[in-house]
Amino acid sequence: MPTDTWTPPVPLWSATDKQSFAYESTAKRWPEILAGVISALHNAAHALSYSHSSQSDKIAEASVIIERLSKLKHDMGRDHKLEPIPDDGGASPAGYNDVLQQEGWTWFNAPWLFAECYLYRLLRSFFAQSKHWQTYDPFSSQKLSAFRSSGSAINQLATTVEELVHKAEAAVSNGGRAATSGDGWRTIFHLLAQASLWGNATDLSLLTSLSHADIQTLQSGGLSAEAQAERARFILTGTESLDEAWARIESEENGRVDIVLDNSGFELLTDLLLADWLLSTGHVTQVVFHPKNMPWFVSDVTPADFAHTLEALLSPTFFSPAAATGSSRGRSESRQRAFQASPAVLSGEARAAKGSGALQMSEEEIEERKKRGESPHPRGSRGLVMDAQGRTGEMEKPKGSMGLALDPSYFQSARSRTVSPSRSYVVDASVTSFSALYEEENEDASRSGLPSSTSDGSTLNTLSSASAGGADEEERGRSRRPDIGTQSTPIMRLAQRWKAHVAAGRFVCAIEPSTPLGAEVAGGEGFWCSHHSFADLPTAAPELLAELKKSKLVIFKGDLNTRKLLSDARWPNSTPFAVAMGPLAGHFATLVLRTCKADVCAGLTQEKEKWVEAEDAKWRVNGKWAIVVYVAPTK
Numbered sequence: 001m002p003t004d005t006w007t008p009p010v011p012l013w014s015a016t017d018k019q020s021f022a023y024e025s026t027a028k029r030w031p032e033i034l035a036g037v038i039s040a041l042h043n044a045a046h047a048l049s050y051s052h053s054s055q056s057d058k059i060a061e062a063s064v065i066i067e068r069l070s071k072l073k074h075d076m077g078r079d080h081k082l083e084p085i086p087d088d089g090g091a092s093p094a095g096y097n098d099v100l101q102q103e104g105w106t107w108f109n110a111p112w113l114f115a116e117c118y119l120y121r122l123l124r125s126f127f128a129q130s131k132h133w134q135t136y137d138p139f140s141s142q143k144l145s146a147f148r149s150s151g152s153a154i155n156q157l158a159t160t161v162e163e164l165v166h167k168a169e170a171a172v173s174n175g176g177r178a179a180t181s182g183d184g185w186r187t188i189f190h191l192l193a194q195a196s197l198w199g200n201a202t203d204l205s206l207l208t209s210l211s212h213a214d215i216q217t218l219q220s221g222g223l224s225a226e227a228q229a230e231r232a233r234f235i236l237t238g239t240e241s242l243d244e245a246w247a248r249i250e251s252e253e254n255g256r257v258d259i260v261l262d263n264s265g266f267e268l269l270t271d272l273l274l275a276d277w278l279l280s281t282g283h284v285t286q287v288v289f290h291p292k293n294m295p296w297f298v299s300d301v302t303p304a305d306f307a308h309t310l311e312a313l314l315s316p317t318f319f320s321p322a323a324a325t326g327s328s329r330g331r332s333e334s335r336q337r338a339f340q341a342s343p344a345v346l347s348g349e350a351r352a353a354k355g356s357g358a359l360q361m362s363e364e365e366i367e368e369r370k371k372r373g374e375s376p377h378p379r380g381s382r383g384l385v386m387d388a389q390g391r392t393g394e395m396e397k398p399k400g401s402m403g404l405a406l407d408p409s410y411f412q413s414a415r416s417r418t419v420s421p422s423r424s425y426v427v428d429a430s431v432t433s434f435s436a437l438y439e440e441e442n443e444d445a446s447r448s449g450l451p452s453s454t455s456d457g458s459t460l461n462t463l464s465s466a467s468a469g470g471a472d473e474e475e476r477g478r479s480r481r482p483d484i485g486t487q488s489t490p491i492m493r494l495a496q497r498w499k500a501h502v503a504a505g506r507f508v509c510a511i512e513p514s515t516p517l518g519a520e521v522a523g524g525e526g527f528w529c530s531h532h533s534f535a536d537l538p539t540a541a542p543e544l545l546a547e548l549k550k551s552k553l554v555i556f557k558g559d560l561n562t563r564k565l566l567s568d569a570r571w572p573n574s575t576p577f578a579v580a581m582g583p584l585a586g587h588f589a590t591l592v593l594r595t596c597k598a599d600v601c602a603g604l605t606q607e608k609e610k611w612v613e614a615e616d617a618k619w620r621v622n623g624k625w626a627i628v629v630y631v632a633p634t635k
């Protein structure tokens with residue numbers, strides 16, 4: 001390992017242990033995730049095939065990327081060596097490639113954490129090297145549809161938090177910060193921190209098999225004291241660390257808190273609710289959010305996700321039942337099903353456009369067939385059968401087939417909508433695309449006087465260019481209910497506050513949301529997607545460390561961030577968390593909010609470890625159990 005890497009005194013988790021979740025992920029979950037990306041790309045290309053203007057180059061390029069994804073899936077399944085990541089003009093892959101040159105790992109003998117980070121960085125390079133798909137986020141449609149289905153849980157939380165925020169602001173305006181100190185306010189911090197913790201259970205990379213209904217059940221913890229008490233028993237470390245974190249928040253004058261984000265959608269929403277309440281108590285004057293600079297672990301927050309989330313929450317229709325099921329604009333349920341994003345059957349031989357293995361026949365031929373009233377594809381043509389999760393394993397190509405074609409049935413129900421993949425949030429045709437959302441949004445926005453984004457969605461409102469700023473917006477963000485139309489909901493009103501917080505610099509997204517996906521980013525923010533564990537942060541990212549040391553509390557969300565804090569090493573579970581953090585421990589006050597979804601753990605008592613082993617053999621990985629840990633600053 002290179003010199004700027006700390007080596008823990010215990011081995012790292014890897015798929016060499018066939019009993020581990022590392023092995024199950026490498027053998028099963030990652031191939032399913034790759035199949036999901038192939039499906040998403042197929043659907044995006046499918047939507048393009050109905051564009052009014054010629055999209056054949058983009059479609060052809062999609063099939064090239066699909067071929068690369070298929071080969072990656074093939075090579076992974078056969079435990080090939082990890083190949084160097086090409087220099088794709090984005091964040092330098094040199095760190096990954098230097099290690100690979102030294103170690104020569106394969107998929108199943110590499111450290112699990114390294115291999116998984118490598119997988120997502122390599123995936124990024126497939127799109128970064130393209131001409132038409134450079135800003136395409138292959139997980140956007142999953143993130144969007146999961147977020148849309150979280151509406152009921154979000155409204156439940158927002159109703160409660162809106163009241164808590166206004167109560168806190170009223171208390172502060174009457175009695176200053178002292179008025180929001182003490183037991184009652186600490187209890188509310190517990191509730192909101194635990195809502196943020198359990199929001200982490202909504203992790204699409206894990207929930208490859210759960211339905212959105214299951215996800216909603218997971219999210220339905222809510223804020224009721226009973227619900228929280230019931231779930232507190234699943235926090236293996238107890239919740240005393242929240243008392244320590246709250247004492248830190250109350251005591252320190254410095255008003256900055258940082259949140260190292262995890263998943264977009266519902267989890268990000270719970271982080272924003274916590275952050276807004278912290279501001280309203282007067283103990284915090286700024287919250288800095290740290291997203292990932294590229295599509296990461298399926299559902300992690302990108303800068304575009306951060307911006308889109310605020311925009312989407314302002315829309316009166318984003319969580320509408322129709323939008324959630326994608327059956328908006330009157331499409332029948334059955335057509336909606338036919339339109340679903342996972343191609344159950346890929347069939348047909350496509351006349352390959354020159355050298356491209358295109359999905360389509362030539363434009364001219366399609367037009368000719370349409371004029372004759374024929375389907376754009378010959379029925380019954382031989383082809384490849386692959387189920388939605390790509391469980392066929394090897395992608396054998398039928399003899400003579402030059403490429404892939406979508407089942408003709410897709411072409412009967414596709415909307416004639418131009419969906420350009422040159423937008424990071426492009427979604428496939430099976431869910432409402434953000435451009436459509438923004439069209440709705442603009443209609444709604446113009447009615448309610450809200451700032452609207454551009455209709456083509458390509459130059460979305462970035463947080464830094466968010467509407468207004470100035471006294472009125474400042475005031476609105478502070479305490480008055482914003483006048484965003486009589487139809488406003490609690491979440492819309494809170495989102496309006498959050499846009500005002502952004503405009504006033506009280507909410508900061510550490511990476512400018514308009515930053516291209518995968519780009520090299522300033523301030524060391526690219527570190528979060530590097531090959532490093534966080535133990536290396538002091539040596540590998542001194543600029544980022546200096547930033548985090550300005551914060552009175554740094555909150556790390558989720559399982560992957562915890563795996564990186566612990567170097568994903570095989571610590572005895574009773575190892576003190578600060579010991580397992582290695583050189584990073586003590587540089588700044590740290591609060592870890594993690595639902596357990598991987599092999600690694602630390603910070604438990606031996607009694608608790610014994611108890612949970614007897615309670616649930618899968619406690620490490622099924623997302624039902626959690627740890628909450630506070631590590632005090634000592635350096």
Ligand SMILES: O=P(O)(O)OC[C@@]1(O)O[C@H](CO)[C@@H](O)[C@@H]1O
Pocket residue numbers: 025116200203205206262263297557558559560561563597598621
């Ligand atoms: O960081 P999150 O989103 O909480 O969880 C991400 C993650 O822990 O989930 C999977 C294990 O289930 C791993 O592949 C990955 O590291």
